[in-house]
Amino acid sequence: MRAVSLALATSLILGAAIPAHAADTRIPDQAMKTAEQLRETALEGDLGYRITESLTTEIGPRLAGSEADARAVQWAVAKFEELGYDRVWTEPVTFPKWVRRSENARVVGPNAQPLSLTALGGSPGGHVEAEVVRFADLDALEAAPAGSLDGKIAFVDYRMERARDGSGYGPGSRVRSRGPSAAIRAGAAGFLMRSAGTDSHRNPHTGITRFDEGLDPVPSAALSVPDADQLGRLLAMGKPVRVSMVLDCGWDGEATSHNVIGEITGSSKPGEVVLIGGHLDSWDLGTGAVDDAAGVGITMAAGKLIGDLPQAPARSIRVVAFANEEQGLYGGKAYAEKYADQVRAHQIAAESDFGAGRIYAISTGAPEYAQGAVRQMAEVMAPLGIEYAGDAGGPGPDISPFAARGLAWARLAQDGTDYFDLHHTPDDTLDKVDPEAVAQNVAAYSVFAYLAASAEGDFGSTPKPQE
Amino acid sequence: MRAVSLALATSLILGAAIPAHAADTRIPDQAMKTAEQLRETALEGDLGYRITESLTTEIGPRLAGSEADARAVQWAVAKFEELGYDRVWTEPVTFPKWVRRSENARVVGPNAQPLSLTALGGSPGGHVEAEVVRFADLDALEAAPAGSLDGKIAFVDYRMERARDGSGYGPGSRVRSRGPSAAIRAGAAGFLMRSAGTDSHRNPHTGITRFDEGLDPVPSAALSVPDADQLGRLLAMGKPVRVSMVLDCGWDGEATSHNVIGEITGSSKPGEVVLIGGHLDSWDLGTGAVDDAAGVGITMAAGKLIGDLPQAPARSIRVVAFANEEQGLYGGKAYAEKYADQVRAHQIAAESDFGAGRIYAISTGAPEYAQGAVRQMAEVMAPLGIEYAGDAGGPGPDISPFAARGLAWARLAQDGTDYFDLHHTPDDTLDKVDPEAVAQNVAAYSVFAYLAASAEGDFGSTPKPQE
Known part of the structure; x- marks a missing residue:
């Protein structure tokens, strides 16, 4: 299940004996130190859980296109603003209801x-x-x-x-x-x-x-x-x-809902974006706590912690609460289409949409020259019980349409052992969410986003020809 | 929670030094041997589980007075007959619907x-x-x-x-x-x-x-x-x-349902009865697997195993599937009223109505002179992980109206740690029943009923004056 590419396997075997390629993507030492602090701040806090609680309690189930879905959009805008994001906006997404x-x-x-x-x-x-x-x-x-x-x-x-x-x-x-x-x-x-x-x-x-x-x-x-x-x-x-x-x-x-987006503006390369997010809609049976209020809570909290730093990282952090993932990735497709000409500006993206379990691995589809930077991320995440896993897995659902256009992706793999006990059922409610596991996720996402936004060099996003 | 009477505590302290009272109730050695065999036969079989499966699958939920409740009565009659009980009959029970x-x-x-x-x-x-x-x-x-x-x-x-x-x-x-x-x-x-x-x-x-x-x-x-x-x-x-x-x-x-009764006729004292049972009705949300198809299955199977012995015990074994326990012990009250003048003939009774967990203790409200026989039962049950617990607890719900008239009771205490996860919910279904735990229950009930029916001396059933 956890494939390792041939190139990567070779580098694993030959190890440190090979000098880094001159153009290898690299994270500066100072950023590594800041990321360690972010990790500890995240572990001590409960913001991710509190956001998850707010969405599931105040809105409840939010089937795409329903009255509650519209309330969820208003909620997300207000929450991003309350958290002090630099820019907050919505983008319409239309779909059959x-x-x-x-x-x-x-x-x-x-x-x-x-x-x-x-x-x-x-x-x-x-x-x-x-x-x-x-x-x-x-x-x-x-x-x-x-x-x-x-x-x-x-x-x-x-x-x-x-x-x-x-x-x-x-x-x-x-x-x-x-x-x-x-x-x-x-x-x-x-x-x-x-x-x-x-x-x-x-x-x-x-x-x-x-x-x-x-x-x-x-x-x-x-x-x-x-x-x-x-x-x-x-x-x-x-x-x-x-x-x-x-x-x-x-x-x-038909119904129209919205992708809701909050951004922390980058300090020196604000036009380059690291994207994290989850989806705002849920099925109607439960309150969509593990699917996917937790993903929204984790990534909104991670962005907020980065926004609270004395200095923003070089690149912008964009947190997206996607519309109508459940019925066909409508929000993810709308995003990919809207930003089709900005693949390179989107450095790398990771979506949290696999519950609220602890993260155990990080992997990316980034090219070999960027894997060293991902290993650096994994170093900071190691105390969280997270290991580097090469190019295992693939992009989260809402970023997959953009990944198909060439966006680089990362996967912060959550333990999904219990996820399908709850997934899409009435039982997907807040009591199933462990606040400590959410804090671990916030720590990992804040480290990932901050380091990706601080890296010298890119992660390989390159427009792919579309059929 | 597990009170031990003063008399009993004294006997525990003084132990074997006190000679048995001449009239103490006692179980003959041969019966002890047969009970050990019964225990092993029960542990090897799955009859209790199969009966539980049959009731919950073929009938499903059986709210007292419903069409399914009437089918459950027919089911119970047919099941007792199929299991070869010597006598099978029903007794009407009327209640508000x-x-x-x-x-x-x-x-x-x-x-x-x-x-x-x-x-x-x-x-x-x-x-x-x-x-x-x-x-x-x-x-x-x-x-x-x-x-x-x-x-x-x-x-x-x-x-x-x-x-x-x-x-x-x-x-x-x-x-x-x-x-x-x-x-x-x-x-x-x-x-x-x-x-x-x-x-x-x-x-x-x-x-x-x-x-x-x-x-x-x-x-x-x-x-x-x-x-x-x-x-x-x-x-x-x-x-x-x-x-x-x-x-x-x-x-x-109003509706009329029925207590359904199967009896294994005693070999030498057929007019003396040891009663075990459970209740046939359930709430309507689940299929009433742990409440109380398991109790019916456990006790029907225990009676059947005793009926299969080459020789029946001295007393009769009566297994009762009580009507409408859930809405007010209607079946138990009807039984107590019908047999009000036969308190002494009913030697002792035990109801299984606390789920399908393993039994961990046996206790009774029987007088001191009968506790030695209960200790003998506990000896045979010891390999099942069951200990003697004095007079802890009280009678099961359906036998409580008769116990209030003077019937001696025993409690085979089941582990109810998880019982209230399921009790009275849609989730009370067969998948929650562990066949091995049911077999352990059948072993305990067959040992209890066989030994009570074989004991020399009684368990203290004595008519109490009613208000």
């Missing part, structure tokens, strides 16, 4: 009982009552012949695996993104899946789905893990099992 | 957001939108002057404590039973409480409440623990917080 009104389901017949489920984002509403056909995984459903599920409900019973780096989510979320279309192609009138989650609570995991072009969407929902277990047991009894599901949800025109 | 149709709530105003709650059993329906007034505990609410809450919603924010023996539930459940009446006396239009639970999930804990005579009931509900946290934080911001709660629930005539 999806709404959830109500949802319920039950087994009907001799084993009648309610089931706990939630509509997938993007699902149409509707009432389906039909026999359920179980598939162990997505492959099995995708192999179902056309017409084989006519009028039935397809149920994909794939169990997502727990992993520190969240690697189980790939296969888990693929069921959500591709399952409904596969079900329709086989003739199904409805789609059910075991939630893409690692918990065992009656809290289903929502998340966006898409229907392939030309297909007629059907009601699509995720059962909580215990409900998927239950449906599996009922089916294992060998008699037909009928389920009635009633979803009242669907697309409802 | 309460129904839950829907429920929702939200904070309104500048911090608008949904709240997760559930109506307390016995609550009337209704729509209340009012300002919330918080009380730290029941005492504080009970001290509120008449009229001081006119038209408001009282919110008792008491946090229940976790304990192995469930001792935190007393103060927790008192908020539920007495809070609504206290709120009404102060003029409140609605009642909210932090769930009497120890978890941190968006799953509120229901449970029965009562309104004092002469009061006009108001909508009364429990918030999930994270929602109570959230409401507390919103109130701490210092501005008025208004909540809208809409409950559609209430009393709806």
